[in-house]
Amino acid sequence: MTPSDLYFRQLAVGEMANFxxxxxxxxxxxxxxxxxxxxxDAIVDAAEADGMRVTGALVTHYHQDHIGGxxxxxRIEGLSRLLERAAxxxxxxxDEAEGVAKVAGVSAGDLVIHEGGDVVSIGxxxxxxxxxxxxxxxxxxxxxxxAGGLDHLxxxxxxxxxxxxxxxxxGSDPEAMYRSLTGTLKKLPDETLLFPxxxxxxxxxxxxxxxxxxxxxxxxxxxxxxxxxxGV
Ligand SMILES: [Fe+2]
Numbered sequence: 255m256t257p258s259d260l261y262f263r264q265l266a267v268g269e270m271a272n273f274x275x276x277x278x279x280x281x282x283x284x285x286x287x288x289x290x291x292x293x294x295d296a297i298v299d300a301a302e303a304d305g306m307r308v309t310g311a312l313v314t315h316y317h318q319d320h321i322g323g324x325x326x327x328x329r330i331e332g333l334s335r336l337l338e339r340a341a342x343x344x345x346x347x348x349d350e351a352e353g354v355a356k357v358a359g360v361s362a363g364d365l366v367i368h369e370g371g372d373v374v375s376i377g378x379x380x381x382x383x384x385x386x387x388x389x390x391x392x393x394x395x396x397x398x399x400x401a402g403g404l405d406h407l408x409x410x411x412x413x414x415x416x417x418x419x420x421x422x423x424x425g426s427d428p429e430a431m432y433r434s435l436t437g438t439l440k441k442l443p444d445e446t447l448l449f450p451x452x453x454x455x456x457x458x459x460x461x462x463x464x465x466x467x468x469x470x471x472x473x474x475x476x477x478x479x480x481x482x483x484x485g486v
Contacts, residue, residue: 258402259378268292271453279377289320294335314410315393316353323357333358350392388431389419415455418471432480
């Protein structure tokens, strides 16, 4: 069996129960940071303490608690602090690029624009970018494919343990969320490990199989049922 090359860490950050993630390669000692916000130095320091170098960032979506920015008059640290520390590429979905630049205060030239299905490789680890609109137009989930172990899904604010992301915000689209959940995420294998963008449950992670059995927002079978659940 191929030995696993995956380095993976879930880090609780900030005052809104967010999770940032580090996804890297044990062999190359390089890592990508997912949704660097709140205390960027602590996230990068955690990687460096493990002997890893942060070489890129992945953005699930443009909300301030995931990438930094101004929220209700409060300044949340994020991408701009990361880029002060190191000039590294920031991977975003095409439909989210404008929002990311504006909200986080970074320039368009810092962003690498992606379509759904693109792959960002790091050592022997492949990160497949899944376009999962609904919470925001360019929301993306990251399917971490490790040849020597189980796949990990980093789901941002699209799928939580027992629930899904809000669809009543500006830019939200409940019908798109239904399609992202049932047409994209529900098709992933049951053994896929699930890592959400917030700690909104007693456990910090789950599996897709567990969520397919227990999460009402994945169990729905019709759009009407889903719209009833989310109350729109
Ligand atoms: Fe969000």
